[in-house]
Amino acid sequence: MDASVITQPDAPAFRPRRAHAATRGDRAFRWLTAGAAWLVLFVLVAAAASMAWGGRLAFRTFGWDFITGSDWDAVGQRFGALVPIYGTLVSSAIAMLIAVPISLGIAIFLAEVAPRWIRGPIGLAVELLAAIPSIIYGMWGLFVFAPFMANHIEPWLTERLGPLPILGPLFSGPPIGIGMLTAGIILGIMTIPFISSVMRDVFQAVPPALRESAFALGATPWEVVRKVTIPHTRSAVIGAIFLGFGRALGETMAVTFVLGNAHDFSVSLLMPGNSIAAAIANEFTEADSAIYLSALIALGFLLFVVTFIVLAIAKLMLVRVERKAR
Incomplete structure (x- = not known):
């Protein structure tokens, strides 16, 4: 059968x-x-x-003055978050101005220019930078980088840029080494590994046929990067930048060491300032009253809101980029 x-x-x-x-x-x-x-x-x-x-007690007690006020008086129980908010945004912006072009250069070099034998060691070095604890960056910044800034960089900035009409107020003040500029540079160094690693991975994910087609038409390596690689990965590049920006906004220990932790509002980048994360880390154990503790928790909520706004802007930019690409 x-x-x-x-x-x-x-x-x-x-x-x-x-x-x-x-x-x-x-x-x-x-x-x-x-x-x-x-x-x-x-x-x-x-x-x-x-x-x-x-943080409801702080919001209920001070209202909008908690966001717009610059006073931070623990003895008089008067708190305003403007200085920490300003310090967080300014130091993170300085970090992005430093980290984005350097990260883009590292990613392009590793994905398009570097010989194969050197890509591994440099890529490993970049990843090791990301593995260094933030407190190590802070100690290095306080004991090594801050004295270098005070002795060599800040006097030159004050002498050359201080007299200028627009940029002058940004670089006025005594060269003490710690302040917004130093904190921003340290944050930039810390965010470079994150941004460059993501950019390198997305650049390497570009289909080889696109590059080969461009080279076949006579394009130079720079033209391939500018007209093929970056346009093909622009949304991922923007995402990597805002990922690093979010990392800089929430950094605590490294900024605490080199920012100065002063609740004084100053336009100068050379003067000490404060950030939301640094203020919480420094003063949380000293909060001896309910309103003091509530003010610090409210600072944490404001940091959450600021980070959410930044990521929302990044998402909107990605949507616009994707629509233009279509």
Whole structure:
């Protein structure tokens, strides 16, 4: 008797059982992945809500003056977050001005220019920079880099740029080594590994056919980078930049060492300042009253809001870039 005739009666009973098992597996997979995604959203909302609830006393007591005020008097229990907000944004902006072009150069060199034998050591060195703890950067900045800035860089900036009508106020003041500029440079060094690593990976993900086609048409390596690699990966490049920006906004220990931790508003980049993360780290153990503790928690909520706004702007930029690419 033919084997197909023998097995045919069992086939209808076997197939529904197998299809039912596959359906249950797909359903379980969908619920697990959806649960993981909703868990992230729940944790995010819970963290924001807990900080807002913890800072409600400060918000209720000072209102908008807590955001726009520059006074930070723990004895008189008068608190304003303008100086830490300003210091956080300015130091992070300085870090991006330094880190973005350097990271772009590193990524282009590793993905397009460097010989194959040197890509590994340089890439490993960049990744090792990302593995260095932030407190090491802070100690190096305080004991090595800050004296170098005070003795060599800041006097030159004050002498050459201080008399200028527009840039002068940014570079006026005594060369003490610690301040906004030093903190921004340290943050830039810290964010370079994150931005350059992401850029390098996306540059290497460009299809080789695109590069080969450009070279076949007579394009130079610079033209390939400018007209093929960067346009093909522009959305990922913007995402990498804002990823580094978010890293700079929330940095604590390195900034605490070199920023100066002064609640004094100053336009000069050479003067000491403060940031939200540094203020919380320095003063959390000294909060001896309910309003003091609430003000520090409210600072954490404002840092959350600032980071959320930055990431929202990044998302909007990515959407616009993708629409133009279409």
